[in-house]
Amino acid sequence: MLLRAEGLRHAFGPIRALDDISFTLAAGRTLAVFGPNGAGKTTLLRVLAGLIRPQAGSARVEGGPRAIGWIGHQSHLYGHLTVRENLAFWAELYHVPPAGRRSRVTEVLERVGLADRADQPVRVLSRGLTQRAAIGRAIVHDPRVLLLDEPFTGLDLAAAAQFRHLLAELGASGRAAVLATHNVEEGAELASDLAFQVRGRFVWSGPRSGTTAEIAAAYRRAVAGG
Amino acid sequence: MGEALRDAWTIARKDLRLEFRSRTAILSALVFTVLVLLVLNFGRDPTAVAARDLAPGILWVTFTFAAMLALNRAFQLELENQALDGLLLAPVSATSLYWGKLIANLAFVAVVEAVGLPVFVLLFNVPVAHALLPLLGVIALATVGFVAVGTLFSAMVIRTRFAELMLPVLLLPFLIPPLIGAVQATARLLAARPVSEVSGVLRLLAAYDIVFVLLATLLFPHTVRE
Numbered sequence: 001m002l003l004r005a006e007g008l009r010h011a012f013g014p015i016r017a018l019d020d021i022s023f024t025l026a027a028g029r030t031l032a033v034f035g036p037n038g039a040g041k042t043t044l045l046r047v048l049a050g051l052i053r054p055q056a057g058s059a060r061v062e063g064g065p066r067a068i069g070w071i072g073h074q075s076h077l078y079g080h081l082t083v084r085e086n087l088a089f090w091a092e093l094y095h096v097p098p099a100g101r102r103s104r105v106t107e108v109l110e111r112v113g114l115a116d117r118a119d120q121p122v123r124v125l126s127r128g129l130t131q132r133a134a135i136g137r138a139i140v141h142d143p144r145v146l147l148l149d150e151p152f153t154g155l156d157l158a159a160a161a162q163f164r165h166l167l168a169e170l171g172a173s174g175r176a177a178v179l180a181t182h183n184v185e186e187g188a189e190l191a192s193d194l195a196f197q198v199r200g201r202f203v204w205s206g207p208r209s210g211t212t213a214e215i216a217a218a219y220r221r222a223v224a225g226g
Numbered sequence: 227m228g229e230a231l232r233d234a235w236t237i238a239r240k241d242l243r244l245e246f247r248s249r250t251a252i253l254s255a256l257v258f259t260v261l262v263l264l265v266l267n268f269g270r271d272p273t274a275v276a277a278r279d280l281a282p283g284i285l286w287v288t289f290t291f292a293a294m295l296a297l298n299r300a301f302q303l304e305l306e307n308q309a310l311d312g313l314l315l316a317p318v319s320a321t322s323l324y325w326g327k328l329i330a331n332l333a334f335v336a337v338v339e340a341v342g343l344p345v346f347v348l349l350f351n352v353p354v355a356h357a358l359l360p361l362l363g364v365i366a367l368a369t370v371g372f373v374a375v376g377t378l379f380s381a382m383v384i385r386t387r388f389a390e391l392m393l394p395v396l397l398l399p400f401l402i403p404p405l406i407g408a409v410q411a412t413a414r415l416l417a418a419r420p421v422s423e424v425s426g427v428l429r430l431l432a433a434y435d436i437v438f439v440l441l442a443t444l445l446f447p448h449t450v451r452e
Contacts, residue, residue, distance in 0.1 A: 049315055051451075066317040076312030078240070078303070080247040092236050093316045095229075121247075122307075137312070 002027050002067075002145050002176040003048065007057035010043055011200075017043035018054065019200035025193070027144070030167070030177040032191035032208075034184055034219050040200040041180035045072070045147045048178060061145050066094060069143030071151045075134035079123030083114055083133045086122060087140050094141030105140060112136040113162060127154035135163060139170070146170065146177040152186050164190060184216040196222040230325070233318045237326025242333055244303055251299040252337060259292045259342040267349040281350045282412035286405055288346070289339055289365075290372065294394055296334040297376040300327050301384040310384075310450070320447035324377065328439075331373045339365055357415040360424060364415065367431035368408035371438055375400045378442040382449045404434050 003025040010018040017040035025031055035041045046052045048059050049070055061067055070076075077086045087105045096104055109115045112132045117125065122133060131154040138146065146167070152160050167177065167190055181187040188194070189212060195205035196219050203222045208215070245252055266284045270277075304310035313323055343365070347354055354361055376397050383392040411427040 051311060051314055053451075064317065065315060068315065070312070070315050072308075072311070074308035074311070076309045076315075077307050078244055078309060079306055080244050081240075085243070089236070089240050090312070090316070093233065093313075093318055095317065 001025065002062045003060070003178070005044075005048065005057070005059045008044070008047055008054045008059060009056035010040075010047060010052065010054045012043075016040070016200040018047065018057075021057070021197075021200075021202055023193075023195065023202070023205065025145075025176045025178065027174040027176055028171055029192045030171050030179060030190055031193040031195060032187040033178060033180045033195045033197050033202075034182065034187060035180070035197035036182055036223055039197045041182075041197055042072070042149050043200075044197070045070075045149050045178060045180055049147050063144055066141070067144040069138035069141070069146045070149075071134055071138045071146070072149040073153065075122070075130050076137060077122045077130065077133055080121055082119050082121055083125070083136070084109065084118040086133065087136055090137050091140045096141050104142075108136045108140050111139075111166065113159070128156050128159055131155055132159055132163075135166070139166075144175055146175060148177060148179040150181050150183075151179065152181070152183070160186070184219050185212055188212045188215045198223055230319055230322045233322035234325035234329060237313070237318075237323060238329035238333070241300070241303065241327065241330035245299075245330075245334065251295055252334060255292045255295040255334070255338045256341055258295065259288055259338055260345055262288045262291070263342065263345050263349050277350045278352055278416055279413075281346070281352050281416060282409045284350070285342075285346050285412060286368075286409050288342060289335075289369070290398075290401060290405065291394075292338045292342065293331075293335045293369070293372060293376065294397075296331050296338070297373070297380045297397070298390050298393055300331050300377060300380045302389070305384065314451060320450060321443055323450065324381075324443055324446040327381070328374060328377045328442075331377050332370065335369055335373055339369065352416050353418070354416065356418060357421070360421045360428075361412065361415050363428060364408055364411045364424065364431070367428060367435060368404045371404040371431060371434045372397075372401045374435065374439045374442050378446055378449065381446060400438075404431055407431050407434075 001024045006022050008018045008021040021044060033041050043052065047054045049068055050065060084105060087108060091101050091105055109118045112135050114132055114136060117129060122130060125133065155163060179187050179190060191208050194208050195202045270280060304313065379393055379397045383389040386392055407427045407430050411424040414423050
């Protein structure tokens with residue numbers, strides 16, 4: 001298993017963000033976690049990434065921090081550096097070998113459609129282009145597990161389609177991903193496994209089956225009854 | 227150890243490149259330094275107190291508050307797009323992060339001091355040629371001490387409100403020992419006293435540096451994580 005979470009619990013004061021969450025994720029699988037705002041999806045991803053130590057339970061990613069790629073609400077990019085410099089910095093920090101670092105950065109820039117913007121400072125990019133650069137940052141070290149928190153935010157239709165294609169490619173090459181979103185339509189088609197998270201709990205989880213409309217209906221019922 | 231130092235250098239290089247691009251903090255610190263020295267020089271009554279008696283205190287007050295600008299900016303630039311989370315996600319030890327910030331802050335403060343010292347000599351007309359090397363030694367030792375402590379406190383306050391106000395309030399009490407030592411040593415050197423008279427202070431400053439660099443390195447991991 002590339003990712004294993006067991007009995008995760010975490011609360012912020014009286015608010016339970018994670019309530020006994022357990023799951024495993026094998027190579028090539030994508031778990032989509034759907035939940036309304038405040039359900040604890042971001043907390044789950046932050047615990048899986050090691051940014052928050054859970055109050056109970058444990059989470060383990062095979063390969064440790066080096067194996068994780070993160071795309072969240074914030075880009076983690078430096079506005080005064082160019083896109084290329086940002087990617088090169090993160091590649092170096094993730095110990096991408098110096099010999100192949102430059103070509104890896106160029107390859108990722110092309111993959112996220114930013115080759116022609118590579119030498120522009122991030123601060124002049126639009127929200128959508130910044131999100132593409134953030135995707136580049138997340139994959140520049142070729143992670144085995146992707147943690148994606150509302151990754152489609154700010155992407156236009158073409159960029160969202162390109163990103164879905166990229167995620168499908170990564171899944172096919174044996175990467176695992178956990179995708180947290182409140183939008184069933186954008187997440188369901190990528191997922192091999194689904195979980196509905198309400199008030200910190202997985203009220204339902206299992207392999208994906210049915211159409212996107214059926215999944216959306218099941219999700220609405222789960223939220224209403226959760 | 228080699229990898230930790232390489233990571234620290236990667237982070238320091240990035241910080242220095244960011245500062246070189248934006249130039250906001252370094253220009254503010256330089257203008258602040260020159261203005262403070264000008265105001266204190268023209269504001270004093272030369273018939274009441276000799277410049278040589280006032281100069282050591284003025285030099286160190288100026289350097290200390292100019293350094294605050296550097297220390298404040300050290301982690302503020304990681305708040306842009308929550309880059310700090312990116313650093314905490316990366317396979318980089320907290321020690322590397324601390325040392326990277328320490329190196330960048332030392333370089334920043336060194337630039338301010340390199341500009342401030344000649345301006346100080348010019349305005350206060352104090353002879354330093356006879357004691358330049360020991361004076362540079364005092365400046366270097368005192369700077370390492372207060373930047374080491376300041377980098378730690380800068381990380382502690384960064385997620386608090388009013389971080390810029392909190393930093394001097396928390397930091398200044400810890401700077402009293404090196405500042406007293408630095409002022410005393412500078413006064414003796416400017417008064418053309420033999421270097422042997424300041425060797426005790428130099429040892430004290432070196433001991434302060436060793437203790438607080440080690441202590442800050444040990445405590446830093448507990449300050450940056452949630």
